[in-house]
Amino acid sequence: MLTKDLTNKIRPTVYLDNASTSWPKPQRVIDEMVRFMAEDGGSPGRSGYRQAVAAERIVRDVRLKLARLINADDPKRIIHCLNGTDALNMALKGSVRDGDHVICNQLDHNSVSRPLEAMAARKFITLTRVPVAGDGCIDPDSVRKAITPATRLVTTVHASNVTGIIQPLAELGRIAQEHDLLFLVDAAQTAGVVDIDIKAMHIDMLAFPCHKSLLGPSGTGALYVGKPAEVCPWREGGTGADSIYPTQPEEFPTRLEAGSPNTAGLAGLNAALDGLTPKQTLEHERMLLDRIIRGVEGYDKVRIIGDTPLSRRVGLLSLVIDGLAPVDAAAILDESFGIAVRAGLHCAPYAHQALGTFPDGTIRISLGWSTTEAEIDQLIAALREIVG
Numbered sequence: 001m002l003t004k005d006l007t008n009k010i011r012p013t014v015y016l017d018n019a020s021t022s023w024p025k026p027q028r029v030i031d032e033m034v035r036f037m038a039e040d041g042g043s044p045g046r047s048g049y050r051q052a053v054a055a056e057r058i059v060r061d062v063r064l065k066l067a068r069l070i071n072a073d074d075p076k077r078i079i080h081c082l083n084g085t086d087a088l089n090m091a092l093k094g095s096v097r098d099g100d101h102v103i104c105n106q107l108d109h110n111s112v113s114r115p116l117e118a119m120a121a122r123k124f125i126t127l128t129r130v131p132v133a134g135d136g137c138i139d140p141d142s143v144r145k146a147i148t149p150a151t152r153l154v155t156t157v158h159a160s161n162v163t164g165i166i167q168p169l170a171e172l173g174r175i176a177q178e179h180d181l182l183f184l185v186d187a188a189q190t191a192g193v194v195d196i197d198i199k200a201m202h203i204d205m206l207a208f209p210c211h212k213s214l215l216g217p218s219g220t221g222a223l224y225v226g227k228p229a230e231v232c233p234w235r236e237g238g239t240g241a242d243s244i245y246p247t248q249p250e251e252f253p254t255r256l257e258a259g260s261p262n263t264a265g266l267a268g269l270n271a272a273l274d275g276l277t278p279k280q281t282l283e284h285e286r287m288l289l290d291r292i293i294r295g296v297e298g299y300d301k302v303r304i305i306g307d308t309p310l311s312r313r314v315g316l317l318s319l320v321i322d323g324l325a326p327v328d329a330a331a332i333l334d335e336s337f338g339i340a341v342r343a344g345l346h347c348a349p350y351a352h353q354a355l356g357t358f359p360d361g362t363i364r365i366s367l368g369w370s371t372t373e374a375e376i377d378q379l380i381a382a383l384r385e386i387v388g
């Protein structure tokens with residue numbers, strides 16, 4: 001059994017790409033995955049023997065914990081997915097009907113915009129992409145104005161994965177509710193650090209990876225599907241029970257969950273959820289963001305994207321360095337300073353068009369629960385040396 005703190009021993013770099021996936025994972029996650037594979041490891045929901053029951057308990061526990069986290073009453077409406085992309089595809093392709101109009105926006109990740117653009121290209125739906133306003137937010141009024149009699153769905157990201165700016169979810173949700181529209185939220189950058197209340201925010205579908213701030217392993221994600229959203233199955237097949245039906249069962253969660261789940265991943269996620277400290281983590285990350293912002297103040301060649309108070313940000317920011325392509329800056333940070341950041345468009349090309357950083361994109365620095373002040377000081381020193 002792996003009991004020593006392995007991640008600390010092998011930590012090779014200053015890892016500042018937590019918006020892609022969080023690293024390192026807490027030791028309890030690694031230990032529980034190893035324990036699960038060594039001791040349990042059965043196929044959940046398929047049989048009554050010990051390992052199968054143990055695996056089923058984990059699958060159910062995670063459902064319950066995720067439901068609590070977002071204030072959902074019915075854990076069966078939490079669908080285990082592979083990642084955020086999988087959850088978003090399931091929501092979009094399962095809920096949109098021929099002839100619908102959908103309102104999306106410029107902050108969309110490709111996991112939202114590509115399925116929607118593909119549906120629009122084959123004339124299955126019409127699409128309005130609402131612009132991002134000067135404060136980095138989607139103006140609820142522009143969403144209201146885009147509504148037509150054919151509109152079925154409004155979708156938005158909770159916090160931009162390019163700027164880190166948190167969007168006015170409750171207001172957007174209220175507009176969707178007033179017009180009887182479905183409201184889909186991509187919570188990839190907020191689940192695990194920012195409070196999400198599906199009732200107060202009028203959210204019908206919430207998609208989120210569980211391998212970022214929820215600290216689960218890769219291959220985990222979830223979709224919450226509320227009552228008004230009649231999401232049709234996107235993948236069909238074995239569910240363990242109800243094998244007599246010729247088609248996918250109607251009931252949740254089996255309606256949307258076919259095939260053997262990622263049980264080892266869910267075991268790790270189960271352990272991750274037990275020790276989450278969203279408020280402290282967000283506070284910690286905002287303190288580090290402030291340190292970066294102050295650390296590059298006065299260095300005119302470094303421009304931070306989005307002049308937004310920390311209270312409206314999650315723990316990531318984008319910056320550009322005058323005269324140096326983001327991809328080159330990231331390579332220098334990696335090779336000369338051992339600092340891992342992400343460069344480019346971050347799968348959100350429309351956001352860069354709005355921010356004036358298209359097509360080269362930005363350098364994105366994203367913090368995590370274990371990022372230290374010393375690591376941030378290393379980053380600041382490296383940036384100063386690069387521009388100096």
Ligand SMILES: Cc1ncc(COP(=O)(O)O)c(C=O)c1O
Pocket residue numbers: 019020083084085086109111157159160161186188189209221
């Ligand atoms: C805003 C946003 N949406 C969706 C995704 C896709 O999530 P995943 O990588 O888990 O598929 C990401 C991932 O970076 C993201 O930042």
